[in-house]
């Protein structure tokens with residue numbers, strides 16, 4: 001059998017298997033290996049397809065993803081067992097396998113490429129431009145997609161000042177949370193004097209629920225390297241560090257390999273591409289402390305000290321690492337730099353809003369249908385991201401809030417869904433951009449408990465150096481625990497606000513100053529939930545265990561046994577097709593049945609408990 | 611600071627590991643991480659050797675060890691069950707997974723079973739939020755774990771006996 005595989009090497013078939021963290025956990029590696037093994041046995045194919053393991057495509061919900069080029073076919077949720085069929089049918093005979101295609105939930109159409117899905121169509125990729133398209137272990141893959149072109153251009157025809165001017169004109173603002181203008185930061189460092197200057201990439205990614213930095217480090221490490229070299233050239237730095245979160249093994253591995261390859265090709269080292277630019281990069285693994293994402297703490301951590309922030313009378317651009325002028329930028333910020341330098345400021349500045357240019361990567365997670373990474377122009381509304389790209393809420397539940405900005409961000413209610421997302425609008429709404437986590441919450445999420453969760457998180461991560469942050473968080477946590485346990489009083493709410501004001505005004509670093517945000521934003525938008533806990537001793541979402549009991553409505557129960565199957569303590573009795581009953585003396589009130597029931601038969605007892 | 615006798619048996623191994631780095635303070639974190647990764651904790655002897663190699667007081671190594679979450683001063687279990695309690699996992703009920711693990715293994719978070727087999731930890735986010743709730747056992751990621759899956763996962767690592775011992 002002569003395969004219908006095109007022998008023209010430009011059209012050579014390529015199999016891209018997503019091996020990002022999400023797909024790997026779902027078996028992506030096994031799929032990749034199965035392709036490798038099985039394709040070897042197809043000697044009849046004249047030109048064997050190339051198989052590549054790529055970084056995270058962002059559409060983790062549908063993983064493991066397999067993409068076939070040049071036809072641009074995307075298969076979802078591929079298992080190793082599907083591989084031989086894909087080879088025989090699609091690669092050899094050119095037939096689509098319907099079962100593995102994505103089916104649009106509204107039009108019910110089968111879509112052959114992920115590019116046609118709502119999830120991708122509305123995205124605009126700059127920082128994530130290469131991820132999923134290349135094998136991060138192959139420097140040539142990166143080079144083929146304009147990689148290191150910006151560096152060549154810069155070395156041949158631009159001065160360091162030219163680069164700063166372009167970055168400034170592009171209006172790039174830091175993607176790590178603060179939104180500080182990147183060009184201005186670089187200028188300050190360039191103007192500062194010091195024997196040596198340093199470049200740091202902040203890959204600590206401490207915000208829970210955000211994983212864009214991880215995805216970029218894993219899936220396109222060369223863009224970070226190129227960005228940092230450009231930064232070094234611009235400000236006159238000779239050494240760079242990438243501080244990577246300890247949990248990110250694959251990121252460390254891929255980045256380490258990429259740095260090695262870049263050195264071999266002369267992009268890093270003593271005379272980069274024959275010029276007199278000398279710059280090299282080292283990886284530092286984080287120690288696992290949230291506060292180390294804060295730049296002064298991060299610098300202390302690289303220096304081999306405990307990561308305690310210090311007050312910024314002097315900025316790191318003046319006195320940073322080892323007292324020398326230092327530029328520190330977030331991973332996503334660096335990923336934008338090569339594109340801006342290569343294509344100029346104007347195309348970038350055309351995207352976004354007045355004061356927030358370009359795109360932002362969000363990690364859309366929580367109770368939403370399409371979870372994953374999305375990159376959209378600044379100024380896109382929350383509604384577009386959550387409903388159009390994200391496909392709305394899971395199980396069609398009702399939207400309650402979206403949390404943005406990490407632990408020190410805030411919860412934004414349904415009334416603000418049409419808010420265009422940019423740095424300034426989020427602050428106005430009592431939250432902030434943070435690193436771009438969007439955590440969608442439905443009516444089964446208790447906002448008081450969410451505030452308690454973040455306060456607990458921050459209390460654990462407060463470095464303890466200053467009193468307002470250390471003691472303020474502890475006091476707030478105590479109060480919130482009390483409210484969740486049904487012991488709260490109405491005066492507690494004033495006290496929470498009082499403490500917040502002190503923390504905002506008197507804390508040493510941004511961690512403490514922003515730590516009251518979760519409490520303040522939930523009090524601002526969801527006060528009635530606090531009141532229900534305090535005055536009626538009930539938790540409307542059915543989360544706070546002390547205030548919740550579940551029962552099964554005999555009229556609605558169909559006896560499907562789903563709740564029974566999910567009950568980990570066997571508190572539910574009932575035969576198939578008969579009404580089920582919860583034994584309250586065994587029930588631990590975890591609410592799993594409540595969330596699982598498709599018929600709304602599991603209900604909360606609404607009467608006051610006392 | 612008390613150094614246990616058996617630690618001296620490893621003195622040479624510690625030395626090789628520690629001296630593979632220069633003694634510059636910027637490598638302190640990396641050295642400590644390597645030792646932690648190798649031995650699942652920071653043995654006291656290794657701590658004093660690190661302080662000598664880098665030329666800093668033992669107290670500073672301790673300060674680092676207690677500040678950063680990556681380090682432990684007591685040996686951790688052979689299998690470490692890490693439950694993600696990042697936001698995405700939290701609102702998908704990670705607390706119940708934790709309850710289940712604690713109940714089955716008879717230990718609390720940050721504790722290790724007496725025979726050194728199992729530890730339970732929480733982690734702030736594993737960057738796999740799309741699979742929430744997530745649990746990792748020695749590097750293997752389990753996504754969309756339901757409370758009912760926990761027992762099965764424990765059994766994969768030979769934790770059955772614990773489950774029966776501690777179930778009432």
Ligand SMILES: Cc1cc2nc3c(=O)[nH]c(=O)nc-3n(C[C@H](O)[C@H](O)[C@H](O)COP(=O)(O)O)c2cc1C
Pocket residue numbers: 173174175176177178179180182202203204205206207290291292293294295296328329330331333435509510511
């Ligand atoms: C408590 C705290 C945690 C932070 N965590 C991170 C982080 O994980 N990643 C990050 O890039 N920036 C983080 N930042 C912001 C950094 O201090 C710094 O502003 C940023 O790295 C600068 O880069 P950018 O201008 O490119 O955003 C954090 C700030 C604070 C106060």
Ligand code: FES
Pocket residue numbers: 208209210694695696697698699700734735736737738739740742743744
């Ligand atoms: S919150 Fe659990 S993996 Fe991100």
